Amino acid sequence: MKRLLPAIFLCAALNGFAQQTPFEKSGKTATATYAEAIQHYRNLSENYPQARLLDYGMTDFGKPLQLLVLSKDKVFDPVLLRKSNKRILLINNGIHPGEPEGIDACMMLARDLLQKKQLPQDVVICIIPIYNIDGAFNRSGTSRANQEGPVAYGFRGNSKNYDLNRDFIKTDSRNSAAFQQIFNIWQPEIFVDTHTSNGADYSYTMTLIPTQKDKLQSELSNYLTETMVPSLYDKMKIKGYEMTPYVNSVEETPDQGITGFLESPRYSTGYTTLHNTIGFMPETHMLKAYDKRVDATYKLLQSYIDIVQRDAKLIGENKKKADAAVALQQEFPIIWTLDKTKESSIVFKGYTAKYKPSEVSGLPRLYYDRAAPYTKEIKYWNTFAPSLTVQKPIAYIIPQAWTKVIELLKLNRVKIQQLAKDTTIPVEMYQISDYKTSTRPYEGHYIHNAVQINPIKQDLLFYAGDYVVYVNQPVNRYIVETLEPQAMDSFFNWNFFDSILGMKEHFSAYVFEDTAAELLKNDPTLKAKLEQEKLAKPELLKNAEAQLDFIYKNSVYYEKTYLRYPIGRLQVAQQLNLK
Structure with missing residues (x-):
């Protein structure tokens, strides 16, 4: 027996080392590759019945988007989990693979929760190991010129050179479609998307962007601002990582104040807001040591788990109330602007901004003097007011030709019906009276803005198979903010309907x-x-x-479909013959 003991201890030590992540094995200087991350989660899934690695839709890179699910009760059916009143926390990593703290932190966190038997009772944790698989393979140590470590990392763009954190509405990438599949199957109450910041230098390792409070449904907004965010700040301060709001400076440096970040639906947390999910975008500071950035991310994710477990019942109740309220909501804001009259202040720990001659140009250049730290109050603007609202119609009627629109609505749990026969329906149609278009491409699109419309009541013939979307659903915000052409990230603004902007006939x-x-x-x-x-x-x-x-x-010869937005708004209830 005595001879066996050293062998047993050796095996245990080797097994422990085998479960170490590449980040740990490297002395906390390297981030895991895609293959290493997936193998790590595969090992966890094979060795722990509380973990399961699932494949979802294909990405542009030809690999499936994968999801690790941690469930203390070993239940991995999201429908059953919702019936048993479990909360779902979804963590997304590597949407920008050059910002990989979440990749490494989640690998260690998942392992530790399983090994130490610390999985929460009422929370199921879902982890996307690396969202931008394409970018993770495009690996170097130079693409993030302003960042301290790790030694090598992935690239921001995916195989099509899209920034995937601008793709949640237009869905040009298969990555986005696969993510939306995961999101709408699991329907998380809380979502976290891990990032690294750019910008000013200051003392904080971790900054935080919550879902913009004024865009979030009121029940959820109250919980977010009064309970969840303060708890996160308190817990992180105790853990040695005092936080500050994301440093979105109004001038070149934070000294003149910072503003909240308005995440429109193109961004991950803007997209999740449309589904009454509270979202967070934690941003570690690019100039802090990589090991500290990973540690701060690890501790923040721990804090999310603790708070969601603590408030599991309340979070579930709030989500149900929010879904019910949005289903009945009549008026929807679709554009928000920063209200500069609503000013507050926060205590900020920064470094003094100074100027000295540039060694490159000889001209004055900015630098932050870390030998001259300060703590002072700075101005903070974080109130966004609706600048345009719309009254929802009873339903939108969508000609079946617009297939991508229909596919995305279905992907996002929108209930859709079809006309059973050709029907003339009195509807309100929008005539596009003016719009502006960007002069340079942005994420593959010349996007529109400042759209002006002229509503016209018409009796239009719609055809058997055309789609009817009643606006009485918990996902009303997704419906309205994609189908109303004036909305910030509408399908119209993303060029889905550009063919209506050109005349097909004219005159000699x-x-x-x-x-x-x-x-x-x-x-x-x-x-x-x-x-x-x-x-x-x-x-x-x-x-x-x-x-x-x-x-x-002004004649009968004029092309009636020119500049006519093709989706009808049913304003007066009537019985439609539906399939």
């Missing part, structure tokens, strides 16, 4: 001259409108083409 002036003359002769109202237009715009008197164009656009 020499032929239409005779037609126009006949129209004026037979339609006194049209003739009067033209005369009024000439009075209002005297330049028309010398522009024959413009006068013809005015007549054309």
Whole structure:
């Protein structure tokens, strides 16, 4: 027996080392590769019945997006878990693989929770090991020029060079579709997306972006601001990592104040807000040592688990109330702006900003003097007010030709029905009267903004198979904020409907001259409108083409679908023949 003891201890030691992560084995200087991360989770899944590694949809890189689920009761069916009143905490890592703290922290955290038998009773923890698998393979130690470590890491863009944290509405990547599949199957109450910051230098290792409080449903917002965020700050301070809000400076340095971050639905936490999920984007500071950044992330994730377990019942009740309220909500904000009149202050621990001659240009350059730290109050603006709201219709009617729109609505748990036969329906249609378009591409799109609409009531023929989406659902915000063209990240603004912005027919002036003359002769109202237009715009008197164009656009020959947003708004309840 005595001879066996050393062998047993040796095996135990080797087994413990085998469960160490690449980060730990490297002396806390390296981050795991994709293969190492997946193998780590596969080992956990094979050795612990409370862990399971699941495959979901394919990414642009040809590999499935994977999810590690930690369930103390060994139940891995999200429907059963919801029935048993479990909370779901979803942690997303590596959306920007050059910001890998969450990758390494979650590997250790999952192992420790399993080894030490510390899984929470009422919380199921779901971890996406690396979301941007594509970028994780594009590995170097130089793409993050302003960052201290690790020795090598992945790249921000994916295989299509998309920043995936701008892709949650347009869904140009298969990664985004796979994420939305995971999100809508598991329906987490709390979501955390781990990141590393850029920007000013200051003393904090961890900064925090919660879901923007004024965009979140009120029941959830109250809990977030009054309970959850203060608890996170308190716990992290006790653990040695005092936090501050994400440093979004109004000027070059934080000294003049910082603002909250308005995450529109293109971002992960903006997307989760549309589903009444409280989201967080923790951002460690790029200039702090990598081991400290990982440790801070580990301790923050621990804090989330503790708080969600502590408040499990309340979080569940709040989510149900929020879903019920949104299903009945009539008016929806679709654009928000920062209210600079609502100012508060926070205590901020920074480094004094100074200037000295640049060794490159000889001109003054900014630097932060770490030998001159300060603690002082700075201004903080974190109130966003709705600047545009809409009344929801009873339903949206979507022609079946717009397949990507339908696919995304279905992916996001929107209940959709179809017309059983061709039907003429009185609807409100939007005529796009003006819009601006970016002059340079952004994430593969020339996105629109400042959209102006002219609502017109029309009786339109819709066809068997066209889709009807009633706006009486818990996911109403996703419905409204994607289908209303003026919304910040609407499908319209992301170019889903650009084909309506171009005319398909026009006229040849020499032929239409005779037609126009006949129209004026037979339609006194049209003739009067033209005369009024000439009075209002005297330049028309010398522009024959413009006068013809005015007549054309006010005649039966004008293309009715030009600039007409193709989705109808059902305003008056009526019985529709549905499949």
